[in-house]
Amino acid sequence: ETGVTQSPTHLIKTRGQQVTLRCSSQSGHNTVSWYQQALGQGPQFIFQYYREEENGRGNFPPRFSGLQFPNYSSELNVNALELDDSALYLCASSRTGRGQETQYFGPGTRLLVL
Amino acid sequence: QKEVEQNSGPLSVPEGAIASLNCTYSDRGSQSFFWYRQYSGKSPELIMSIYSNGDKEDGRFTAQLNKASQYVSLLIRDSQPSDSATYLCALLSNTGKLIFGQGTTLQVKP
Numbered sequence: 001e002t003g004v005t006q007s008p009t010h011l012i013k014t015r016g017q018q019v020t021l022r023c024s025s026q027s028g029h030n031t032v033s034w035y036q037q038a039l040g041q042g043p044q045f046i047f048q049y050y051r052e053e054e055n056g057r058g059n060f061p062p063r064f065s066g067l068q069f070p071n072y073s074s075e076l077n078v079n080a081l082e083l084d085d086s087a088l089y090l091c092a093s094s095r096t097g098r099g100q101e102t103q104y105f106g107p108g109t110r111l112l113v114l
Numbered sequence: 115q116k117e118v119e120q121n122s123g124p125l126s127v128p129e130g131a132i133a134s135l136n137c138t139y140s141d142r143g144s145q146s147f148f149w150y151r152q153y154s155g156k157s158p159e160l161i162m163s164i165y166s167n168g169d170k171e172d173g174r175f176t177a178q179l180n181k182a183s184q185y186v187s188l189l190i191r192d193s194q195p196s197d198s199a200t201y202l203c204a205l206l207s208n209t210g211k212l213i214f215g216q217g218t219t220l221q222v223k224p
Contacts, residue, residue: 042214108157
């Protein structure tokens, strides 16, 4: 167990809806990164939050947004869901500032968009 | 050219054999490399990290890094059926994001 938790574990939505996914980071970690993993592919970086600020963003449209709270937990919001958003969403926590930051993944949220 | 490339497999080895998983990368400036194991339907689990050229051993696992050849590998000795999974190679970019390969599926046959 990595100490990183995510909720919910599974979610079914319809196209056009909005979804919020949640992540609690490992104790002592100040950075949360979000990844999308489509079936048969490696995870793709969505964005990263460090001390409540976005600290880098991948090639995802603005309808993917997020935030980080003072306790370093984080949310990923996706608006106007599309069928291609169906994927496993992974949250990873790490500690920025020590160098060579290792990212530890939570169990993921599997999203199905119908 | 993809930033991190892996053969998707499947790589099939008999129980007790050595499994060799390979990964190449394009960014010559990359410094930090990771191997994650992912069982079907589960999230990636860190197996090894490697930052310096050469070998790093942890139990049955050995990671090898050759920065001149831009090549990372993972050897699994005495492979067990429980090692059957997808193995993801990743590098840490200078912006703090992990860049993953597609993953190699390993099948260990009893």
